[in-house]
């Protein structure tokens with residue numbers, strides 16, 4: 001009996017229900033299989049990193065991912081919900097497991113100084129020319145998906161069931177999961193019993209993972225406020241209604257929603273991330289545009305915060321004798337909160353602890369980040385989403401000792417250190433999938 005067979009037989013000996021006890025995996029053969037393909041994975045990672053594409057523009061990224069999945073023996077369908085990629089590997093009777101990687105990059109000019117740094121510029125949806133960078137590590141998430149696909153193909157005689165590996169577009173704008181589901185992801189392809197995903201994390205060292213059982217992330221809403229005034233000469237403000245002053249007042253008033261209206265034991269965020277108005281020092285403009293991100297942990301608070309934003313913006317306009325502002329909650333960009341299945345989390349994390357050592361598996365606090373992987377879970381497939389540490393040990397230690405802070409995701413200096421992050425990602429995800437697709441003992 002080879003070592004993997006021993007591992008899988010040991011796994012199969014656990015109860016078919018999601019049991020808490022998981023056997024030791026000291027004979028884990030996966031790291032050697034990952035090491036074999038590591039050079040190819042690192043060069044694939046560098047390719048993705050230097051060829052980033054914005055949300056909804058992931059055409060060549062999707063084509064490359066599709067090619068890699070075909071190379072791993074998957075039957076691949078492209079253009080599912082935009083640039084979505086669906087790879088299916090059927091391997092006899094058994095459950096269906098979906099593993100997702102996100103594909104889009106961000107409108108940021110990269111400043112990492114890496115030899116494979118992106119120099120890509122693109123036109124965004126508002127026709128602005130922007131730099132493009134994989135500042136959220138989706139390049140690494142995709143690389144881990146390809147590594148998983150290859151290992152699972154190599155180990156085909158050790159498991160049974162169906163593995164669905166998907167490349168999801170437009171995660172950063174909360175649109176891709178919804179679009180793939182609307183295009184029949186759970187109808188045209190095998191419907192998953194469980195779905196899994198990993199994501200780079202910029203706070204933990206490479207080689208570590210972190211997770212949370214139950215609610216992990218928050219509801220995300222996107223709100224646009226257009227403040228109207230009456231423009232005029234900057235030297236004659238008394239003949240105008242100044243929308244810049246009004247917008248400034250609204251920004252300050254919005255701060256009282258979380259501090260004065262929400263139960264202090266609840267959590268919420270109202271951030272005005274963008275404010276634009278006017279063209280010149282001495283012209284009072286006609287309008288000012290505000291862009292907000294709103295984070296809430298439950299539906300009641302979500303409703304309350306969105307209503308407060310509208311009330312506060314309109315009340316400030318009344319007090320300034322300005323026209324009523326336009327408050328638009330973009331329902332298309334809503335991302336529901338992410339809940340990890342508790343039994344699946346417990347079972348999978350126990351395996352991670354065995355494989356990596358308990359000191360490398362961390363429980364994290366809930367965050368007010370958002371992630372549209374939640375949509376696959378809400379569509380009826382219990383899920384587990386976890387984070388992959390990606391920083392060099394020495395940088396984490398220096399930051400903890402009061403040295404330079406770590407570069408965080410969504411900034412121009414962030415990049416995951418490829419090794420051991422990729423190896424840990426492929427290793428842990430393969431363990432998680434094999435655990436759900438284990439072969440029945442004969």
Ligand SMILES: [Zn+2]
Nearest residue numbers: 136137138199
């Ligand atoms: Zn991301």
Ligand SMILES: [Zn+2]
Nearest residue numbers: 136172409410
């Ligand atoms: Zn992101």
